Amino acid sequence: MIAYLSGPIENAENDGANWRDSITPWLKNEIEHDVFNPVVETRKIVSDLTNTQFREMKETDPKKYKNLIRQIIDIDIKAVVEESDYLIVNWNKSVFRGGGTHGEITLAYYLKKPIYLVNHVPLDDLSSWIFSCATEVFDSFDDMKIHLTSLYK
16 A cells, blocks of 8 residues: 655745655554655655755746746656555645645545545645645644554555
8 A cells, every 4th residue: 555645845844855754664564554745755856956946947947947847747647546445634824835735636526546644734824725635634644544544554
């Protein structure tokens, strides 16, 4: 089984790497699942740039920036469609300034893939669309781990 680790990158602290780095060993060691980590894949594409250079490119070289982002989008969509069995979503306030997580959730829902959403915003701030796409909504990663263990171990 492969979990796609969905959540904000562009506007998240440390590009959203921290929670992904934390959950990956648990998934591998406790339920023997692999992961697709879009932060790792994004960093491969922009490895010759600092994070600041990459983000500034949106204004300094928008055509090149768009082409890089499209490469990232293509890789992420392929991973959701062809390479993952389910999504783990970290939903926090950073997601409101992006679009990828919304798209990944919608696509996974359409493909009938399970979506396990860990919600860190007030329920009123969680869109009805996203709430309804999610297979399960959890208040913490610990709660989600309990559920995944009961399903997959």
